[in-house]
Amino acid sequence: MVVNQLDFSIKNSKNILLVSHINPDGDTLGSMCGLHSLILDNYKKQCDMTAVSQIPNVYKFLPYIDKVKHISDIDSSREYDLVINLDVAAPDRCVEAQVLFNKAKETINIDHHKTNPNYAKLNIVDPQASATSEVLVGIAQKLDWKISQKSAICLYVGILTDTGSFKFSNTTSRTLEYAGKLLDAGVCASDIYQKCYETNSKDMVLFQSFCINKAEFTNNDKIAYTIVYKKDLEKFNNNGEDFTDGLTEKLRAIATTEIAFVVKELNAGTSKVSMRSRTKDIAQICTALGGGGHTLAAGALIKATPQKAVKMILNEINNKNLC
Numbered sequence: 001m002v003v004n005q006l007d008f009s010i011k012n013s014k015n016i017l018l019v020s021h022i023n024p025d026g027d028t029l030g031s032m033c034g035l036h037s038l039i040l041d042n043y044k045k046q047c048d049m050t051a052v053s054q055i056p057n058v059y060k061f062l063p064y065i066d067k068v069k070h071i072s073d074i075d076s077s078r079e080y081d082l083v084i085n086l087d088v089a090a091p092d093r094c095v096e097a098q099v100l101f102n103k104a105k106e107t108i109n110i111d112h113h114k115t116n117p118n119y120a121k122l123n124i125v126d127p128q129a130s131a132t133s134e135v136l137v138g139i140a141q142k143l144d145w146k147i148s149q150k151s152a153i154c155l156y157v158g159i160l161t162d163t164g165s166f167k168f169s170n171t172t173s174r175t176l177e178y179a180g181k182l183l184d185a186g187v188c189a190s191d192i193y194q195k196c197y198e199t200n201s202k203d204m205v206l207f208q209s210f211c212i213n214k215a216e217f218t219n220n221d222k223i224a225y226t227i228v229y230k231k232d233l234e235k236f237n238n239n240g241e242d243f244t245d246g247l248t249e250k251l252r253a254i255a256t257t258e259i260a261f262v263v264k265e266l267n268a269g270t271s272k273v274s275m276r277s278r279t280k281d282i283a284q285i286c287t288a289l290g291g292g293g294h295t296l297a298a299g300a301l302i303k304a305t306p307q308k309a310v311k312m313i314l315n316e317i318n319n320k321n322l323c
């Protein structure tokens, strides 16, 4: 069984690195810190953890988050016995950490994206799971690992955020059963909800209304999108908080919307698209654009200015006759 191979690899590795994906969300950080905590409690081993981009302020309350090193603070010539990627749908999603991954003696890929190409030596990828953190609760159960309150908080954050607070279609009875186990292990649901969703700054809320106000609607309002420019983020004093968190879902919440997306301007000529739907398989759109994700929540990095990226995305949707 694959979980026994995971157990074997952890037992036989001295130096372990846990890796999260670019532009980290609650699931990649929750599952990384959660696995760190589980390994500490159950194997008495410390793991290194790395992030390749800034950690959003909202997740700074996660247990062990202060131990996460930026990739630039890890010697790139280091050879780890074991590297475990968490919620990393494709190898390029961990950017500079790929060097360490490629050099490691053992590699494990724990994930739940259906587009994951099983790129590690050992792959534990379950597209039925709502979150990578849900995959980890299953692993913990199979291997009879103790789940401490700290581990439970991390894993609960992963599940809570990837299910949009248990309301997306990826929420199953198993998701709720596992969330229940985490509550039994000491998680306070209202406390974690408030920490994840009710600590937005005034600037962020005003920024999101600005973005919604200038949203564009095409294909009889079936497609809704907005562009986030760097200069606007600066105007609204963006400071490390993820100002676009939940923005695409707000456009999807309009009754007429079939596909919603947000295009964010990154550095010179690069844009990031975040796409959502209630009914259409948009993973195929984002995969065609070089990204990937889930059926109803996907994304891609596009080497184009935001306006060009919008054209490419609309072409892709129209060519596939999706709306």
Ligand code: 5GP
Residues within 6 Å of the ligand: 089, 090, 093, 113, 115, 273, 274, 275, 290, 291, 292, 293, 294, 297, 298, 299, 300, 301
């Ligand atoms: P988000 O829109 O929240 O950034 O991402 C939605 C989902 O699509 C997430 O599960 C995320 O991991 C995945 N995703 C986002 N961007 C990319 C990308 O560039 N490549 C791949 N393979 N998946 C992505």
Ligand code: MN
Residues within 6 Å of the ligand: 027, 028, 087, 112, 130, 131, 132, 162
């Ligand atoms: Mn996830």
